[in-house]
Amino acid sequence: MKIAFLADPLSSFKIYKDSTYAMMAEAAKRGHEVYAFQQRHMALENGIVSAQMQRITLTGGGQEDWYEAADAEDVPLSTFDIILERKDPPFDMEYVYGTYLLQLAEKAGVKVFNSPQAIRDHNEKLSIAQFSQFTSPTIVTSDEARLRAFHAKHTDVIFKPLDGMGGTGIFRVKADALNLGAIIETLSLNGKQTIMAQKYIPEIVKGDKRILVIDGKPVPFSLARIPQGTEVRGNLAAGGVGVAQPLTARDREIAEAIGPVLAARGLLLVGLDVIGDYLTEVNVTSPTCFQEITQQAGFDVAAMFVDALEARAAAAH
The missing domain is CATH 3.30.470.20 (ATP-grasp fold, B domain)
Structure with missing residues (x-):
């Protein structure tokens, strides 16, 4: 198979722990062709989505020389068997635009994982609402009064933004409600941004x-x-x-x-x-x-x- 990885710059990989590197290494070991590109390398022209692609050869070397890359060539995404979307968040509008381009490539015949539309449809925080039988008490709102009432009911609560990653922007407020108002104001941008609160799980x-x-x-x-x-x-x-x-x-x-x-x-x-x-x-x-x-x-x-x-x-x- 020809597998193209949409990923962050390869030079940023920490190969001792990077999951995308592990995928590449396993695919290469099995004889599949491995390519890499970044979101900024994509373009839509005359109805065709292409990208500046580099064929990657894994050397088996260490952190500094783990791969060799051929010269980049502009290639239609539809010429690949599979494209793997492995770009890290932030899940901002630029990320969303990338999923639209990948979806057009998908319609041209290439398999894209994860599905671009499914990525857009599944906010990583909000998706748990579809499986509420498995969640702790949760509220999603920008309304300060509702958030304060939720805290008053559950007394020990985690507050977090809906677009964070790596634990950024997560606050715990215990029964003393210390800094509750400031945390709600900061995360919700004074009521302009929807956030999530969940009962603390010991x-x-x-x-x-x-x-x-x-x-x-x-x-x-x-x-x-x-x-x-x-x-x-x-x-x-x-x-x-x-x-x-x-x-x-x-x-x-x-x-x-x-x-x-x-x-x-x-x-x-x-x-x-x-x-x-x-x-x-x-x-x-x-x-x-x-x-x-x-x-x-x-x-x-x-x-x-x-x-x-x-x-x-x-x-x-």
Whole structure:
């Protein structure tokens, strides 16, 4: 297969932990052709979406010389078997414009994962509302009075923006309501921006579990991202420590209920975030944690992912 990765600059990859690198390495090992491009390299002209593509050869080298890239060529996206959308957030309008271009390429015959429309349709915070049987008490609003009432009812509450990543902008407000007004005003831009509040889940001390689901099937190990010190956030970007562990019965129940629904919508790879027994996020842009799980648990996540890619490609022919 010819597989093109829409990703951030390859020079920014930390290959010891980058999930996109793990995907590339597994695909190359199986003899697939690997290409890379950035969103800014795409163009729509005369109804055809093309991109400045570089064929990538993985050298097996270290951080500084892990790949060699051929000269870039302008190639229609429809000439590839599969395009993998692996650009990191922010999920801003520029990201959205990229999904529109990818969707046009999809109509020209190339398989795109995750589906551009499905990415747009599944805000990573708001998507949990579709599976409310698995969530803790949650409110989404820009109304300060509603947010204050929610805190008064639940007394220990997490407030967060709907467009954050890596744990940015997350606040915990306990029963004393310290700085409640300032936090609501700041996150909601004085009532102009919708935010989310959720009842605090004490099990966060045992980790914010990332459960990877590939084509509807859960990887049998999660990565529990455990907050350190006085930090309330388990995100690795916020200093959390990742510990691979087998899925619990509840983890599996959540993943097996949600996974097939999302896979049917074109979400080949999702990262479900679970704290204790509760679903807190559905990550669809560029879910990570492949390498941490593989290194600690011995389960080859990238192999499972490329198996799914090959199966999807075979089904298309």
